[in-house]
Amino acid sequence: MDAAQAASQALTAAGQPFSLAVDAMGGDNAPDIVVDGIGIASVRHPAARFLLVGDQARLAPLLAGNTRARDACVVRHTSDAIAADCKPTVALRLRQASMRLAIDAVACGQAQGVVSAGNTGALLALSKIVLKTLPGIDRPAMAAIMPSARGDVVMLDLGANIACDTRNLVEFALLGDMFARTVLGLTAPKIGVLNVGSEDVKGDDRVRGAADIIRGSHIGGQFHGFVEGHDIAAGTTDVVVTDGFTGNVALKTGEGALKLVSDLLRQVFNSSLSTKLGYLLARPGLEQMRVWLDPRRYNGAVMLGLNGVVVKSHGGTDAEGFAHATDVALDMVEHRFNERIREGLGRLGGVLSEQPPGPGPALAAAG
């Protein structure tokens, strides 16, 4: 046992679990940006304690150069890591990998959540198997925060579940509601179900059934109804519920459109001396817009519905982006996200059992 492990065990023995276990080796720029990211997050969350899982030989010099991160971390050494192209089935067998040990720390109560910039498929699979879903949740969902004209919007599922039934969509609405409350600080988030039109008759049995159940549940007062693709950026609702296939495509389509415009703007402003001067004059506003739409500010996809907080950072992010993903995880831990989800699920269970058993399209579709 090395010094770090001893320190970690001493801490947990003293009843001081870590706020987060961090996979130090996941992502394109690990472990450098992970250590620097923790340093940044530590300023915003001075009480947070991190269990940093990774290669001590690589981490030691980085921590020596970042006193803030060093003071907030305890290192658990492992030389194994899950590669970016590792298949989930293979990843499941790597029991000493940094990602696995970080998730294990949550499972055994040593940490309240985990952050990784590593392999998404592996993180999904390991989290589901090691942490398991909350009682009453059929499948976990991947959620993220994105910018809109009226403030931040939570969308889920973003790809954890390719096919979803009515029941899954209802669970996503509940998870999204609680996420918007804890991370966005809203008291009664408006909830919408993504569809091809806003009228109640649009779409298939799956989305119409989900709308019916949500409308009759304890979050029914917050239910806006169906929303369309353009409502995401318009911020029509605070939470956008959809299946993982549609959500994944919508998220990436929106990102692609933003990238197209930002590339075009760069070309426009670089095209002549006059446009370069124009840029300089408009720069404060453009810079504000750039910061506001900065993908790093929205980094951190969250796996909701598991016994523990799980946040996936973008693999190619920098220290600022990793710090943001860490912030999201810490917000969820500090606001007792999972305890509150458990309470909400109890209330939803009542609503579901009140539904007539046979004919309702909602329950039929929910199977």
Place this chain on the structure above:
Amino acid sequence: MDAAQAASQALTAAGQPFSLAVDAMGGDNAPDIVVDGIGIASVRHPAARFLLVGDQARLAPLLAGNTRARDACVVRHTSDAIAADCKPTVALRLRQASMRLAIDAVACGQAQGVVSAGNTGALLALSKIVLKTLPGIDRPAMAAIMPSARGDVVMLDLGANIACDTRNLVEFALLGDMFARTVLGLTAPKIGVLNVGSEDVKGDDRVRGAADIIRGSHIGGQFHGFVEGHDIAAGTTDVVVTDGFTGNVALKTGEGALKLVSDLLRQVFNSSLSTKLGYLLARPGLEQMRVWLDPRRYNGAVMLGLNGVVVKSHGGTDAEGFAHATDVALDMVEHRFNERIREGLGRLGGVLSEQPPGPGPALAAAG
């Protein structure tokens, strides 16, 4: 019989069918923008002849004020029109409505295509019932052209079919290929199937089955494989194939993201004297970008796979937008779109029958 009807019958009797039948009464700003739109399109297509179906009392003064449109049009009078909120089932019974008569003109060979800015659901339902699908096409698809970093991209289906199976997706690939050839003028359009990842193992049986069949077909050489949401605006492929639910959401999500940025830019440039001056300096480039992304330039969703060319203009468009939708329809007519689709279907039929009958995931999913 009025003079216009007599003129129309005389024309068709003389073996001169109209290029297009136009629903003069559909859309928010009909019939004004329809007449002006035809005037604009007539400059670009001087040989085109239009059968303009609508209220002659309202059309006569508009045509009197637009000589280009007047010279290209023959009016067929009707006082009925399909309202924007009319349900498709009700619309089917309005046999004298302008949209219906315009579609009827295509069905009886009097016109080669139809353009309407009216009720989308009604246009879809009427077109399917009156014109019927091409032999070998299970379901028609709605396609549109959109801007990308590498030029125009065709995406389909955009909402005509909420649920699609493997066979439908394969048909969409064929229809999209032919559309890109005729309207974008490409000799070998690159084709992609929209999915949650680019690897062959991603997605469900439906998309994987479609990819397998397309790869083995006569358009297999043009098949890029799976594309993701961000590939649409990146222009990774010329044709993006997807089901109507995902396509509708993706289209509107992209539009919403572009609107968000354009609203933000407007705010930025209006925020101070300095930013206003900056706008003036960068204006030529910004104006070029605005024109390039102008939704009117992409107006015209096309119903593919029917016995006749059917183009839906956005209901809220102006004359320039309606002219663009008309251009798309005329391009399809002039390039013998439907004849070429029939040839392509014949070749695809061969590919489908070459598939092993039992076990293939593609055919199983195609059911």
